[in-house]
Structures are given as structure tokens and as C-alpha cells.
Amino acid sequence: xxxEQTPQPAKDNYVLDALELFAGYGDKEAIVHGQxxxxxxxxxxxxxxxxxxxxxxxxxxxxxxxxxxxxxxxxASLQLxxxxxxxxxxxxxxxxxxxxxxxxxxxxxxxxxxxxxxVEERVRLADDLIDRIGGIKVFAxxxxxDHQNLLADIRPDAPDLPVEVVGTQPxxxxxxxxxxxxxxxxxxxxGFYRVMLFISAYYRSINxxxxxxxxxxxxxxxxxxxxxxxxxxxxxxxFAAQGWNIPDWLATxxxxxxxxxxxxxxxxxxxxxHEALPGTDTSSLRYLNVGGAAANPARLAxxxxxxxxxxxxxxxxxxxxxxxxxxxxxxxxxHPERLKSCGKPFADSVxxxxxxxxxxxxxxxxxxxxxxxxxSMAGYWQQPELTRTTMTAGWVRTGxxxxxxxxxxxxxxxxxxxxxxxTGAAANxxxxxxxxxxxxxxxxxxxxxxxxxxxxxxxxxxxxxxxQPGAEVSGDELRDLTTTELNNFYTPRSVEFADELPLTSQGxxxxxxxxxxxxxAHGH
Numbered sequence: 001x002x003x004e005q006t007p008q009p010a011k012d013n014y015v016l017d018a019l020e021l022f023a024g025y026g027d028k029e030a031i032v033h034g035q036x037x038x039x040x041x042x043x044x045x046x047x048x049x050x051x052x053x054x055x056x057x058x059x060x061x062x063x064x065x066x067x068x069x070x071x072x073x074x075x076a077s078l079q080l081x082x083x084x085x086x087x088x089x090x091x092x093x094x095x096x097x098x099x100x101x102x103x104x105x106x107x108x109x110x111x112x113x114x115x116x117x118x119v120e121e122r123v124r125l126a127d128d129l130i131d132r133i134g135g136i137k138v139f140a141x142x143x144x145x146d147h148q149n150l151l152a153d154i155r156p157d158a159p160d161l162p163v164e165v166v167g168t169q170p171x172x173x174x175x176x177x178x179x180x181x182x183x184x185x186x187x188x189x190x191g192f193y194r195v196m197l198f199i200s201a202y203y204r205s206i207n208x209x210x211x212x213x214x215x216x217x218x219x220x221x222x223x224x225x226x227x228x229x230x231x232x233x234x235x236x237x238x239f240a241a242q243g244w245n246i247p248d249w250l251a252t253x254x255x256x257x258x259x260x261x262x263x264x265x266x267x268x269x270x271x272x273x274h275e276a277l278p279g280t281d282t283s284s285l286r287y288l289n290v291g292g293a294a295a296n297p298a299r300l301a302x303x304x305x306x307x308x309x310x311x312x313x314x315x316x317x318x319x320x321x322x323x324x325x326x327x328x329x330x331x332x333x334x335h336p337e338r339l340k341s342c343g344k345p346f347a348d349s350v351x352x353x354x355x356x357x358x359x360x361x362x363x364x365x366x367x368x369x370x371x372x373x374x375x376s377m378a379g380y381w382q383q384p385e386l387t388r389t390t391m392t393a394g395w396v397r398t399g400x401x402x403x404x405x406x407x408x409x410x411x412x413x414x415x416x417x418x419x420x421x422x423t424g425a426a427a428n429x430x431x432x433x434x435x436x437x438x439x440x441x442x443x444x445x446x447x448x449x450x451x452x453x454x455x456x457x458x459x460x461x462x463x464x465x466x467x468q469p470g471a472e473v474s475g476d477e478l479r480d481l482t483t484t485e486l487n488n489f490y491t492p493r494s495v496e497f498a499d500e501l502p503l504t505s506q507g508x509x510x511x512x513x514x515x516x517x518x519x520x521a522h523g524h
Contacts, residue, residue, distance in 0.1 A: 050081035061086030086167010200233035210236035264507035349373035420451035
């Protein structure tokens with residue numbers, strides 16, 4: 001046998017395992033996006049075809065690829081194709097501030113750009129990137145007068161790539177959401193995707209029904225990619241929502257027999273209040289995942305009453321996307337406090353609560369949540385100092401404050417950066433307990449609490465409250481309620497009423513925007 005005929009060993013690339021799974025799933029429905037409905041056979045074919053085309057034009061192992069692609073039926077295949085070649089991908093969020101988009105692109109230093117030519121914002125950003133980075137290779141996902149359309153080259157039956165073409169270290173960089181400070185890119189290596197393969201295999205081994213997952217997040221976020229690939233690796237069906245409104249969301253659950261989906265707490269509250277919910281058949285739901293921010297126990301009780309024990313609290317971040325979970329949430333008369341918990345560690349996640357010096361705190365005492373596990377990031381791309389301050393010996397400092405009870409359930413109190421440091425209190429004041437008390441009032445829909453500057457540069461507790469339409473609730477009434485339930489230190493010094501709370505692109509209450517409005521209104 002000649003050297004050319006000697007079989008080469010398979011490379012350690014998770015996409016090869018994924019494609020093998022897809023071959024087994026065959027003509028089962030894999031992805032539904034608008035009118036497009038793709039089988040696993042088609043998803044695998046598109047993946048191999050995109051990888052072959054990109055390889056032919058010089059895209060190869062170790063290259064960085066900026067993806068400015070609006071979610072489409074081929075999004076999952078594009079990510080898999082780039083990873084099959086061993087590329088480092090960075091999906092840029094369309095909804096991020098323009099200056100942040102440029103900052104992320106310059107930080108990632110891509111060799112290749114793939115963009116959606118039908119979206120004006122993507123074209124403008126693509127043009128800027130082309131001007132800033134000389135020699136960058138540019139491709140389009142759609143018709144373009146200037147660049148090769150990758151979708152035009154999809155082959156009806158693409159073969160497997162030669163082993164020498166397969167890359168060895170696929171990686172991903174993710175936008176963090178922009179709510180915690182300076183621009184940063186979370187770096188996940190291929191071990192992150194291998195863990196998803198392992199989790200999916202475990203679900204199959206215990207005969208967990210394949211998910212029919214309805215997504216409201218984009219592929220630009222790790223919170224969009226993780227459920228998509230967990231669903232596909234398990235042999236389920238991934239439904240990509242186009243836009244989001246409650247009637248369409250509910251109608252899709254009923255029509256498509258959705259078994260799993262995700263909402264932020266604020267979106268959950270809106271669904272529970274919506275007039276279309278009582279007339280919708282939601283019996284197919286097994287998991288209504290709720291995360292992205294701490295949920296209010298009174299509103300969770302409303303959700304359980306309306307939907308049954310399908311609510312699953314999930315806690316994670318871009319740095320470690322699934323830290324804890326609490327599935328099948330229901331009223332437990334022996335533990336009513338559990339509605340305030342975000343559950344126990346998920347999979348192999350390990351949690352410790354530590355003080356500002358990194359020492360473990362006693363059971364029941366508040367501390368910063370430190371976590372480690374297989375889903376952990378590798379670090380922040382090209383930001384070693386930030387990585388060192390966030391990661392210590394494999395532990396990730398989340399910046400969240402919480403405590404743990406005797407049974408190991410984690411309770412989040414606040415963001416470390418959102419603590420309100422008053423001059424009068426003997427300890428820091430946390431926003432979450434105040435928000436819980438305010439929203440326990442029967443006429444209050446939602447509330448956001450944060451610190452504002454006082455006369456002596458101390459922080460004062462300020463609350464923005466949304467009431468039921470037409471409700472007559474006074475600030476003094478809510479202040480008295482807080483004093484009774486907590487104490488004077490937690491009582492808001494000022495209460496502001498609003499028609500609604502602003503949300504970030506990820507559906508979280510935008511406290512940065514609320515602070516900005518307050519400071520502007522008060523001449524700061």
C-alpha cells in the first residue's frame with residue numbers, strides 16, 4: 001500500500017460526530033424557519049456543501065470569520081461548516097450599539113467576512129469592516145452584486161470532505177449582551193460543543209423525548225446557539241421565531257406541539273397576562289425555561305397557576321451558559337421559598353459562594369457566585385487582564401450575589417455591580433428583595449430598583465414601578481410595604497411610576513437606561 005493509499009485517522013472535530021448523528025436521523029424534520037422546513041439529511045448536505053465551497057475559495061483551519069448573517073434556515077449549517085474547517089467564528093449582534101459592533105469586529109480581527117446582503121445594517125457594517133481590514137475575504141449569504149453568494153453553490157448531494165480539509169480546533173466568540181460594562185468577546189472552544197453532544201446523548205439514553213424547541217433568541221448569542229444544537233444533536237426539531245409577539249408565539253406552541261421554549265421573566269409576565277393565553281392549548285409544553293434575570297416569585301406563582309408545573313428556572317451567562325436549573329416548578333407547601341430559587345447545579349457545574357477576598361462564606365450568607373464546569377468559557381478573547389480578573393484556577397466569577405440553603409438550592413440576590421451602597425445601612429442593599437416586595441402588591445405589574453446619587457455622593461434606593469392600568473397606588477404605600485416586609489434600609493427613598501420598563505435586546509430590564517433617564521431628569 002502506497003503512502004497515498006494509507007488511510008488517515010479521523011480528526012478530533014465535533015462536527016464529524018454531529019454529521020454522523022444527522023445521517024442517522026435521516027428525513028426527520030430538523031429546522032423550521034418561516035416557510036422553510038429542513039430535514040436532517042438536508043441540514044447535513046448544506047453543511048458539507050458550504051464547507052466545500054468555503055474551502056475552495058481559501059477558507060481554512062485557524063482563520064477567524066466574522067458572521068453578519070441575519071438568522072436564516074442555513075444558520076446552523078453555516079456555523080457547523082465553518083467549525084468543520086476549523087475556523088474561529090464571531091457572530092455580531094445586529095441590535096448592539098454600532099460602536100460596539102465595530103469594537104467587537106476589530107477585537108476579533110477576522111480573516112473572512114460573511115454577511116447578509118439583503119439587510120441594510122449588515123451591508124453598512126460589512127462595508128466598514130472591509131475598509132478597516134485590508135485583504136479580508138468577503139462572501140454573501142444571498143444575492144449580491146459584489147460578492148460570491150454562498151447559498152447559490154449549495155449542491156444537491158455534497159460528499160464528505162477529505163480528512164485533510166477538516167480543521168482541528170473550531171472555536172466561537174460571543175457577544176456578552178452589553179449590560180455589564182466594557183466590550184468583551186466570550187471565547188468558547190470546541191469542548192463546549194462536545195459537552196452539548198454528551199448532554200444530548202444522555203437525554204437519548206434516558207428516553208427523554210426529542211425537543212420541539214421554539215427559540216426567541218438569535219444565533220448571535222450563545223443563548224441562541226446552545227438550545228439549537230442541543231435540540232439538533234438530540235434529534236428534535238428547532239423552530240426559529242421570526243420576530244416575537246405573544247399571539248404568534250402561543251399559536252406556534254399549539255400548532256407545532258412545542259415541548260420546550262425560553263422566555264425572560266419580563267416576557268413570561270406579559271404572556272401570563274395576555275388575553276390569548278386562556279384559549280390556547282399549551283399542553284404540549286414540557287419545559288418553559290425562564291432565565292436571563294432573576295424571576296419574581298409572585299409572578300412565577302401566576303405562571304404555574306396558568307400553565308401548570310412546566311416552568312423551569314435556568315441560570316447561566318455567556319461565560320457558562322447553564323449553571324443551575326429548577327425544572328417542573330410547582331407550589332411546595334413545605335418549601336414556599338423555593339419559588340425564589342434558581343435551583344441546583346446543572347450537569348457537572350460546581351458552585352461556591354465567596355466574599356470579596358475569595359474566601360467561602362457560611363451557609364445562608366450572601367456571597368459572589370463562583371462556578372466551574374465543562375460548559376465554561378476559555379476566557380475573553382484578546383483580553384488577558386480581564387480574563388485573569390474573571391477566572392481563577394478554572395473558576396469563573398459571575399458577578400452575581402447569592403446564597404445557598406441547607407438543601408443546596410441557590411438563591412440570587414443581585415448583580416455585584418448593581419449593589420446599592422448606602423451610608424446609613426450596616427450592609428450593602430440589594431435590589432432583588434425590594435423588587436420582590438414591590439411586585440407582591442396586587443396592583444403592581446413589575447418594578448426595577450437601582451441606586452441613584454444622594455446629596456453627599458451616597459447611593460439612595462430608587463424604584464421605578466409599573467402598575468395595573470388605572471390602578472391607584474401611591475409611592476408612600478409602596479414605601480410602607482417595603483419597610484414592613486424588609487426594613488428602613490431597604491425602603492426606596494423615591495418611587496417613580498412608568499407605563500413600562502425598557503428592555504434590552506435580550507428581553508432583560510434595562511437598568512442602565514433607567515439610570516440614564518433618572519440622571520438626565522435630575523440634572524446629573
